[in-house]
Amino acid sequence: MIYIFDGSLAGLLTAIFEWFEHKPGKVTLKSISLFQPEAFAESFTVITDAEKSDRVWAGLQKKIKKDWLRKFYCSYLSEIPEAYNHLFYFAVYIFQNESGAENNYGNEHVIALAKYAKSVEREKHRMEAFIRFQKTGDGMFYAGVDPDFNVLPLISNHFKNRYADQQWIIYDLKRKYGLYYNLNAVEEITISFEKNVNKANPASILMDEKEELYSVLWKDYFKSTNIVARKNTKLHIQHVPKRYWKYLTEKQLS
Amino acid sequence: MFVSKFLCMSDRIREKLSILADAAKYDVSCSSSGSNRKNDNKGLGNGHSSGICHTYTEDGRCVSLLKILLTNHCIYDCLFCVSRRSNDIKRAAFTVDEVVDLTMNFYRRNYIEGLFLSSGIFKNADFTMERLLLVCKKLRLEHKYNGYIHLKTIPGASEDLIREAGLYADRMSINLEMPTEAGLKLLAPEKNHEDVIKPLDFVNKQMIQLTEEKKLIKHTPKFVPAGQSTQMVIGATPESDKDIMYTANAFYKNFALKRVYYSGYVPISNDTRMPVLGTQPPLLRENRLYQTDWLMRFYGFKVQEILNDANPNLDVDIDPKLSWAIRNMQHFPVDINTSDYKMILRIPGIGVMSAQKIVQARKFGKLRIDQLKKIGVSYNRAKHFIVCADSPYQLRDYQGTQIKAFILAESQSKYLKTDNNQMLLF
Numbered sequence: 001m002i003y004i005f006d007g008s009l010a011g012l013l014t015a016i017f018e019w020f021e022h023k024p025g026k027v028t029l030k031s032i033s034l035f036q037p038e039a040f041a042e043s044f045t046v047i048t049d050a051e052k053s054d055r056v057w058a059g060l061q062k063k064i065k066k067d068w069l070r071k072f073y074c075s076y077l078s079e080i081p082e083a084y085n086h087l088f089y090f091a092v093y094i095f096q097n098e099s100g101a102e103n104n105y106g107n108e109h110v111i112a113l114a115k116y117a118k119s120v121e122r123e124k125h126r127m128e129a130f131i132r133f134q135k136t137g138d139g140m141f142y143a144g145v146d147p148d149f150n151v152l153p154l155i156s157n158h159f160k161n162r163y164a165d166q167q168w169i170i171y172d173l174k175r176k177y178g179l180y181y182n183l184n185a186v187e188e189i190t191i192s193f194e195k196n197v198n199k200a201n202p203a204s205i206l207m208d209e210k211e212e213l214y215s216v217l218w219k220d221y222f223k224s225t226n227i228v229a230r231k232n233t234k235l236h237i238q239h240v241p242k243r244y245w246k247y248l249t250e251k252q253l254s
Numbered sequence: 255m256f257v258s259k260f261l262c263m264s265d266r267i268r269e270k271l272s273i274l275a276d277a278a279k280y281d282v283s284c285s286s287s288g289s290n291r292k293n294d295n296k297g298l299g300n301g302h303s304s305g306i307c308h309t310y311t312e313d314g315r316c317v318s319l320l321k322i323l324l325t326n327h328c329i330y331d332c333l334f335c336v337s338r339r340s341n342d343i344k345r346a347a348f349t350v351d352e353v354v355d356l357t358m359n360f361y362r363r364n365y366i367e368g369l370f371l372s373s374g375i376f377k378n379a380d381f382t383m384e385r386l387l388l389v390c391k392k393l394r395l396e397h398k399y400n401g402y403i404h405l406k407t408i409p410g411a412s413e414d415l416i417r418e419a420g421l422y423a424d425r426m427s428i429n430l431e432m433p434t435e436a437g438l439k440l441l442a443p444e445k446n447h448e449d450v451i452k453p454l455d456f457v458n459k460q461m462i463q464l465t466e467e468k469k470l471i472k473h474t475p476k477f478v479p480a481g482q483s484t485q486m487v488i489g490a491t492p493e494s495d496k497d498i499m500y501t502a503n504a505f506y507k508n509f510a511l512k513r514v515y516y517s518g519y520v521p522i523s524n525d526t527r528m529p530v531l532g533t534q535p536p537l538l539r540e541n542r543l544y545q546t547d548w549l550m551r552f553y554g555f556k557v558q559e560i561l562n563d564a565n566p567n568l569d570v571d572i573d574p575k576l577s578w579a580i581r582n583m584q585h586f587p588v589d590i591n592t593s594d595y596k597m598i599l600r601i602p603g604i605g606v607m608s609a610q611k612i613v614q615a616r617k618f619g620k621l622r623i624d625q626l627k628k629i630g631v632s633y634n635r636a637k638h639f640i641v642c643a644d645s646p647y648q649l650r651d652y653q654g655t656q657i658k659a660f661i662l663a664e665s666q667s668k669y670l671k672t673d674n675n676q677m678l679l680f
Contacts, residue, residue, distance in 0.1 A: 105615035106625045129306045133363045141362065162300050164293050165398075166362060213264055214359050220268050221360075224275035225321065226311045229520050229535050235314030239307070249365070250309060 002043040005084075007031040009076050012084060013053035015046040016091045029088045034081055056091070063094050068102045071117035077150045078116045086112040123147050124154040130240075130247045133168060134215075135208040141168040145247065152179055156186050215249050222250035271356070273346040277326040277337050278372055281429065281485060282517045286318040286367035286402045288480030289424040297398025299361055299368075301424065301479075305402075306367050319404060320360055321370040324348055324385055328374030332442035334431070334490050336522045337374050347376075350385065354392050361401050368402025368424070369393070379410035387415055390422035402480075407457070409449035416453055420460060425480040425512070428453055430505070433498045437491035440527065450484070454509045457482055461510075481512035488543065489536040490519040490528045496566040499546055503557040506550075516543045542568040549575055552606055553599045572658065576602040579639060580654035590642040591620045603636030635661055 001024050005011035015029055024044070037043065061069060072090070075083050090109040094101055104110055126147075133141035141163070152172050156179050159168065163181065171178030171191060180189045245251040289301030307316035325347035326337040336343065357369045371389060375382050386405060393399040405423040407416055420426060428450050432438040435447050461477055468474045484505060486498060502514040518535035521528065546568060549555040553575070560574050561567075569577045579586065579602050588597050590612060598609045611629045615621060620643040627633050637645075638657045652660075 101618075103614040104618040105611045105629055106618055106621060108628075111628050125306070128302075129308050131364050135363070143364075158302075161293055162401075163298065163362070164296050165298050210359075214363065217264075217268060217271055217356065218360060218363075218365050220272050221275050221320065222309065222311075222317070224272050225279050225315075225317055227279060227313050227315075227520060230313035230315075230518075230537060232314040233312065236310055236312050239310040239314065239316070248309060249363075 001025065001027050002035075002038070002041050003027050003029045003046055003088075004032050004035050004043055005029065005046040006048055007033055008048060009073070010050060010053040011046060011048040012076065012087060013056040013091075014049050016056050016088060017049075017052040018044075018046055019088075019092065020095070027088070029084045031081065031084060059095065060091065063099060064102050071113050074120040074154070075113045075116035077153065078120050079150055080116065083112070083116050086116070120149045120151065120154070123149050124151045126244065127151055127155050128158055130244050131170060132247055132249050135211050136206055137208055139167065139208070141166055142171070143169070143247075144171050144173050146174045147172065150175060152177070160186050219250050219252075267352060267356075270346045270348055270352070271322070273344050274323045274326060274348060275321065277374075278321045278323045278370070280336070280517060280520065281321070281370075281372060281406075282315070282515050283370070283404065283425075283427060283483055283485065283513065284316045284318055284321075285404075285425065285480070285483070285513060288512060289402055290479065291400050291402075291424065291476065293400045295398050295400075297400050298358070299399055299401030301400070301402055302367065308364070308366055318367045319370040319402065320357055320366045320368070322348070322353070322356075322372075324353065324371060324373035324382075324389070325376055326374045327376040329377075330375060330442070330444055332431070332445065333525055334441050334487055334519065334522070334528060341523075350388050350392060353389050354397065357393060357401075358397055358399065361399070366401075368404070370404040372406035373408070375408060379408045380412055380415060383408045383411035383415045383419070387419050387422070390419060394422045404480075407453045409445070409453065411453070413456055416456060417460060420457060420478045421475050423478060425483065426457055426478050427483040427485070429485040430501070431485070431487055432491055433486050433488075433493045433501045434491075437493055440491060451509075454482060454484070454505070454511070458509045482509065483511055483513040483515065485515040485517055487519050488516050488540055494566040495539070495543065495546070495568045496561040496563075498543060499550075499557050499561050502547065503550065514547065516540050516547070538570060539568075542570070542574060546574045549578075554596055555600075571662065573602075575600070576635070576658075576661065580658050583654045583657075586639045587641045588639060590626070590640050591616050601636050601639050603632035603634070603639075605630075634664060 003015050003018070005015045012029070019027060060072070072087065075087055086109045090113050093107060093109055101107075102110060105114070127145060131143045131145060133143050135141055150172075152170065152175075155170070159170065159179070160181055165183070167181060167183055169178055169180045169189070176190060178189050178191065180187050240248070284307070285305055287303060287305030290303055291301035293300040305318060307318050309317045311317060323337070325345070326343075327345050327347060328335075328337050328339055331338045331340050353369070353371065357366075360366045361368070371386055373382050373386060386408070390403055390405060393403065403423045404425040404427065405419055407419070407426050407428040409428060416426075430438075430447065430450055431445070432441065438445060438447060457478060461481075464474050464477045486501065488498065498516070505511055505514060518537055518540040519529060520535045521531045521533050524530045546557075546560055549560060550557055555578070560578055565581075568574055572580075579600065585597070585600070588601055590598065595609060595613050598604060598612060599606065604612070608630045612621065612626070612631075615625070615629065622644045623633065623642060626636070626642060638652070638660065
């Protein structure tokens, strides 16, 4: 039996509600964007319902602590197809067992969520580390990013608290939405870019007049900190995988 | 081609930055963790409790701070230091405003977590310390900067200056340089360990006093919230690993240091009292020392268990945890499902995270090999030291040396330069 849901967190939680209500036996959970009808498999489309999903979430809050609620949320943000199934069965396992069941690292779903959450948290930490703002001519600090997972909701608070006195935008180029801080609050925005615009590194004429200087100073600094006698490219790439080099001012050639 | 007018005018600042960042890089502390400083004055920046590594150098070291000397002019002539007064190199000095400007602008662009400020000693210790203190005060008070500041304590500076600096810095540190007094006297006769111990002790006592006061008075100021650290240079003088780690252990205990750093000596001259130019820095030895440091701080080992008169130096081909296990086979095999946490931590191939997961998971049922592997245990290594629910029955009891040979034969270690071709027939 296949349960199809709309890909949202509320949809996933509604699916869990439906399973407990109808008890259809073994079920595979699939997101509608990835669903392909199979000839011999029965399917059921879950209609997302706010009341049902709220009840499931409240139920989870009663059973597991904040750190595991966060692991649940992070696993969902991974957008990995297999994760949805593990999330589903994790919730079922939690509801059918005593408090504390989430500590059973012998259970395959517990371990799976722990691993997904770890990957998502690592990507969040990398975004906090590797995002480089560029100051535009009108005083806005802009950064275009393309993270492996949907981490913008997770990094919003960090940047809001840290950069409280400057306006900034962090834009997820892959998922086509971004965060904008206007000195008071963070809003979700979408930008329609002109054709042929370099979204990761906007043209220098749009930049603040001292931007190029600071960018060059940073490259100088990066070069000066290197100790040639200890060169270790393998270790360097392990810490800064090549797919992040496009963000890093110090890795740009010019 | 459009060239920013600021670039031309700023060749001087670029030159200063290159000289003064290059001179600062041998102080390896990169930590930006331990500060819970909040941005509650609509200023710029905050601390991050676990620190953030914003980039990594091509030699694999983390870069989280703008690490610079205020100046590389120095009145001292320590043999191991590239900025020693008799060395013929370019000298430069930042103004206080230049340092503040660089820090603020790098910080705004998320290049750095904060500033690491050290200096050569020019005129005298107090004059130098005052200038460092002025940078910190400008950042905190004029610019409402709440990001991380790591400040070097200048040996010989007055207690008043050090106390005031502690109100603005997150971490303060002062370097031992050589692991023993004798080693230091050999290469830097103008310096001594007492000049390092006094400020470490003073700051530690201030921290303790303010913690006590905080219990009574709510608004005591923050004072060096990320604690103190120190650094030893490894390989410039002939001390053993035992000398180095016993010193580290004493300093952790006596001054409640957060970290001790071990920096492999990078030769800067052809003076024959130390390794000459072209000698490779002792990277493997440095790695093993850090592993020992971790065993002392996170795995419950006492330094005497790893290094003692019978074993004054660490094994090169295997890590110190495995080395201890092989020398102490009477403790093994350990039953994963019944032994206490402290013993599970001592199993080679099991780290702190895995040990914690094992202790939690086994409440739900006896753990098997496949579950241990999923938890993240390095089973190929640990299997020689444990039994679990479905361990295969062992016909023979292996000696420590045989187990070491098995592990080395399977090892993918980057430090094994030659292939290990031993075949053991049993």
